[in-house]
Every structure is written in C-alpha cells, then in structure tokens.
Amino acid sequence: MQRLSGGANMESWSIDWTSGDSVHGYILRRAPSAEWMAGRPFGLDTEAALVMAARAGGVLAPEVVTILTPGDDLGEGYVMVRVEADVSPAAILASASPTLIEDIAREQARIHALPIDSLPANIPPMDTAAALAELKRRFIAYGGDRPIIALAIRWLEDHLPDPAPPALVHGDLRMGNIMATPQGLAAVLDWELAHIGDAHEDLAYGCMTVWRFGQIDKPAFGLSDLERYFAAYEATGGRPVERDRFHFWLVYRTLWWALGCLQMGEFWRSGSDPSLERTVISRRTSENELDLLMLLEAEAPEAERSAPLPPPAAALPAPTGETSASEILGAISDWMAADLKPKASGRDKFMVVVAMNALGMVRRELDRPVTVTDKALANQLLSGQASLATPGLLPRLRRAALDKLTNDVPKYAALAKARTAWGDT
Template identity: 65%
Template sequence: MSSLPTLLPLLMARVAGAGVLSGLERLSGGANMESFAFDWAGEAYVLRRAPSADYMADRPFGHGEEAALVMAAFDAGVKAPEVVGVLEPGDGMGTGYVMRRVMAEVSPAKILAGPPASLLADLGRELARIHSIPLERVPDAIPLMDTRAALAELRARFLSYGGDRPVIALAIKWCEDHLPAPADPVLVHGDYRMGNIMVDADGLAVVLDWELAHRGDAHEDLAFGCMSVWRFGQLDKPAFGVGSLEDYFAAYEGAGGAPVDRDRFRFWLVYRTLWWALGCLQMGQMWRSGADPTVERVVIGRRTAEQELDLVRLLEAEAPEAERARALPASADAASAPTGEPANREIVQAVQDWIEASIKPASQGHAKFEAVVAMNALGIVLRDLEAGVRAEDKALAEALLSGRATLAEPGLLARLRRDVLDKCAVDSPKYAALVAARADWRG
C-alpha cells in the first residue's frame, strides 16, 4: 500500500478528472483480491487489484476482461458495480479496476440477523438477470465450462495433493457416477453467495466478485449459495440462510429463469462443496509456493474439514438405512497434560495469549484482521497438538475413488462420520454444521 497514495491520484485524474484523494484504507477480508476504499472529488470508490502478478498467472482471464464483464452486467440491468476505470501497466499498481463504492452491508452475520423481507426474491431475480445476459455481450475470454473435464481436473488436483482424503475421494466418485448431461450454457457468476452481495434496507444492493465467472450450467449458480458454509449458521434456511429452496426457485423462475431441475441442483451442491474442499487445500499450496505468504491462506487451507463434514452429510443418504443408524466409534484419546518443561501446545498458547493481549488491541483495520487470523491459526495448532487427529488415509481413499469401497460397507459411514467430526472440531470448532452433525449422528 505504500505507493498507492502517490500513484492512485494519477490514475483517478486519468479516469475521473481532477480531484483530491482522501480516506484511503484497505478493506478487511478478501480471500482472493485486495480492496481499498477511498474518496475522490467527494465521491466514494473502491480499487480492486491482485495481490501479486503470480496470483493472476493461472487465471483464465485478466482484470481487463473481468471489468468488461462487470460493465456488461451493469448495462444489462444487473445490480453489479459501476466500473469507472481499469488499471494499465503504466499506472504502476498491478492489475485491477476502480468502481464506485456502494454503501451497504456486506457482513453475512449482520445481514442474516435481520434480512430485508425481499432479499430471497431479490437473490432469485438478480440471478435470473445474470443468466439472461446474451452471451454475445460476454467477453470472449470468459471460458466455457465442460463439466466432465472440470471434474477430471478436480480428480487430478486431488491426486496431486496426495490423494489421501477418503471423503473427498467418495465425493469425486459420486460426482463421476451422477454427472448430468451438458446444459445449454448461460453466463454463470461462479461465486454467487452471502459474502459477495451487499444489502441495504431496500434489499439486495449490489453483486460483487465476478472473478470466477464463466459460461456453463445455471444450476451451478443456483446451488453455490445454498452450500452449508455460505449459510453462516442459518442451517434451517437452505437458500442462502434466508429462506426455503422452493421460495428461492419460485423467485428465480418468476423472474425469467429456466425451470429448476432438482437432481441437477443436487449434483451441483455436491460438486461445489467438493470444489471448495479442494480449493481450501489449494490455499495451502499457494502458501507453500510463496504465491501468497499470508497467514490467512494457511488458515483457509484448514477449512477443508468443514467441507468434508458437509460432504458426508450430503452423501450419507446413499448408505443403507442400517448404516445410517449405526453408532459411531469412540474418538481417539486426548493427549495427557504436561508435568515437566513447557510442552509445544503450552508455547503455542503463550504466543496466542500475547497476540490477544498486546498485538490485537494496538492494531486497526486490516492489521487487526490479520491479528485475529493469526490467533485462529495458533488455535488450530493448539487443538491439533492436543487431539492428534489426522484426515489422511490413502488406502481407503483409493478404494473409495475406484468404487471398491462404498457406503454400503458395514461400519464405513460410521467411521467417516467420526473422522469428520473430530477433524472439524480441531480445524473449525465453531462451524455451525458441526453442532448439527453431532446432534444428528449422536456424536
């Protein structure tokens, strides 16, 4: 950020005319991109840019095409951001674009605590509008998704990461066995969920984060925001944590969306949960490679456990009734308390306490966010040292991936349930679905 106060005024003078820069601050969060809010000539803006050139290297399209797509959506009447300028190499700030800032709520927890009455209908309507954008208005660089090829790529990534997570193997095999026929392609937002929308008193105000857009099956967008992880604790409301699936589908269809195929929707719910499980593992690879050395990347890498738990909850219906009723095996014994020199977990606890007492109170903005992330990371290590839980089992993963093992095997579902409960308790003990799974499975 050190060069932005100098370089940003030159960009804004080029795209918006004369003015004075003020209020520049980095917005907290943002797992993929950096965002900075600022004022120019009395107007509020946001700069969205890549944290590094390496981060953009493997993406199917760049920020120029992304900005063009957002502008096409805005022009089509979608509640997309209004782009006012795109970074050029001579600007010296990497790749990205500037958009007018929408002053509305983005926090899922705050939105879901009291959502506007129209929100579910708004979500269905805006998605129908996105899917109705003529493909000839979509930049050529926006790729067409071949679901079979994409699933094969997920399998290859899984194997490259060790191929040793049984629940991920189970989900890959299920998706391969239930692959739907190709659908007529539409523009798919690719990340349509709580956390990527903003809401005000009148309802949905803007749809953010178009970097995963592609041409593909509309049901992928319909399902993504309904994943457990994106309901932020509102598990009794399967559509975005806001309402029922039937009301959501009715709003989508009523706004011009094509009829929803429930089986196709279920496929994409499993597929995108699998996709995000592997996406979390990929975050750890990004840290190891040096492409993104932040602590946040490592912590997200441990959220795979959430998706593994959700995958078991989604796929357990495939098991015989007797297996679904089987009692869970016991958890492994916890580590004994230390009596001599400070143990590793005590050292971790000391560092975590120091950050909470001394670093976090003295930090502001993104620095405070990073302090909280660091505390979360140490919390994972602390629980891991105490529990000694591992998720890897290559032999079982290979058996599930090949179909030699299935959920009909006596005791397998019970074992997977116990494994995902214990791993999620280490990595994400506050995950709402963990509480629900414990109750359902008597774990």
C-alpha cells in the same frame, strides 16, 4: 487508501478521493501478484468488461470507472465506484430485508438471461465432465489421500447430469460477495469465476452450508427455505429448477471449495501469496469434508446410517511441570486478545483474529492429534472398490470428519448439527 479485510483471492482497497468539499468513494480491486493470475482463464481487465456488460444488462453490478494499465504501476486490476452498503454476511443476515432472497433470485435470473454475445468473448465455457476430471487431477496432485473427497469425486462421476442450456454463470454468488442494506440487495461483486455453463451451479453455490454463516436451518443463502428461493427465481424469469441437478451442483461446488482450500496451502508454499490467511483457509478443508459427508450419506444403507460411531481420538495427558508447546501457544493467543486486538483496527484487527485462529488450530492438534489421510482407502473409493455400502465405512468417515473439524474450526455451525444427527455424545 485502506486495505479491506477478507477476500480469499483478490485484494480490495477502499479509497476516499477528496475534490473540493466533496469526498468520492472508490474500490480498487487488484491481484496480489502476477504469479497469482497465472493459469486463470481471464484477467482482471476482462472481469471489469464483464462487470460493465452485466451492469448494462440491468444487473446490480458496480460501476467500473477505470481499468489499470501497465503504466499505472499498480499491477492488474480495476477501480469501481464504492457502493455504500454492508458486505459482511453477519451484518447482512442480522438485518436482512424480508425480501432479500427474492432480490438475490431476481439478480440470478437476470445474470442467466444476459445474451452470451453481449459478453466479453473470452469468458470460458465449462464442460462439466472435463471440469470434474480436472478437480480429480488436482486432488491426486495434492496427495489424493482424503477419503471423503475421493467419495465425493466418485459420486459426481456416477451422477453427471446431461448438458444444460448454456447461460452466464457468475460462479461465486454467495453471502460475502453481495452487498445489501436493510432495504434490499445493493450489488453483486467478484465476477472472477464467471463462465458459460449450467445456471443450476449458481443456484446451488450460495446454498452451501459454509456460505450460510451459521444459519443452518435456512438452506437458501441463510435466508429462507429452498422452495421459496426456487419459486422467486422462476417467477423472475429463471428456468424451472431441477432438484436432482441442483443437488449435483451442491455436491460439486462443496467438493470444488474443499480443493480450493487445499490449494491455498500450495499457494502459500510456492510463495505466490505468502499471507497468513492462506495457511488458515487451507484448514477449512475439513468444513467441506463434513458437509460432503452429510450431503452423500443418504446413499448408505440404513444399517450403516444407524451404526454407532467409533470412539473419538484420545487427548494427550494434561501437562505438568514446565509449560507445553500447546500452553505456550495459548498464552500467546491470550496476549494477542488482551493487548493487540483492542488496539488494532481495520485489516490489522482482522489479521490478529486470523492469527489467533491459527494458534488455536495448532494448539488443539497438539493436544489431540488426528489423522484423516488414508491414500489406500481413497484409492478404493475412487475406483469403486469401496463405497458407503461397505460395512463400517460410514461410521469411520463420520468420526474422522468430526474429530478433524473439532481441531480445525470447532465453532463451525454444521459440526453441532452433525454431532446431534450422528449421536456423538
């Protein structure tokens, strides 16, 4: 068994099972703890049943071979036949089949066409207004002090679409949760967020900037333009795509992931998952804040969109004499890169990189402290007392988003695009 890298929520283990002269490959998918599953709408036994139903309905879902029971003493999970294909977004995008976006659109159409009565009975329905209210409650519980998130919540409240025909929504269909070969799509993975709702949610989720993995100018999964994607979906049985509804879900799921990143910090603090990954993922909130602002800024008056940026946060003076805390962190990171990373493999190598990223975040924050929390402003945005029409607000939010993301994830591809668009020289 080998623990696989990645996976923001569940553990994945690759298993080689030798029988005679044959080696069979399997994947164990399991929850990291019982506490981790608390409050989820369904367990991994239901997820396994859903994967089996999707496969039976013609979807490229993995083949489930067994569901864990308490007597197995392995926790909650299930085992699948291992699909021999790439799951790494970088690897897939580097050698993508010319028709991969059509493959993804086809599988989405198949998922959305699955008869609801063929699915496990406890797949939950989603009421959009209630789900948005829950996101708002979570935001307030996490401090309620990030103005860009408050701005997005208010915008979504003001733009709630009418209910859509109910369909199975995969809920996490994106680069990172598909497997592909250079010939095309091989499997759709990770069904833990499935629910009954608006198919446009699935269409939008994989188009979020964060899931394009650097392919900023290819908004459909980092593979193509949106019109080609929509046409492929409609040609393979999907309902006609409504552009305004798609945009609503693009904003909604970007907000959802921003709050998901904040929640990772809460998971770590509570001890339900004490892994280093949680602390680092929590800092990816700033990626989503920048993306939200770029999705919403068209609502601002032209005078606000063309207003100059305030100056960036000032860096602290360069240290002299004894080494500073920032310099010590840099030395540790350099040692890890030179001595640990070359000797590590598999998940250990992945975690060395995670640790180096964490050290970089802290070092940049020490060198140039940035504050993006402002509860008073967030409250004004939630209540509608402030908006993107408020003079000077958009440039202020732009500067805060740029500075925070520069500290957290300076290589995030949308950061360079935003700097160019906003005149941050």
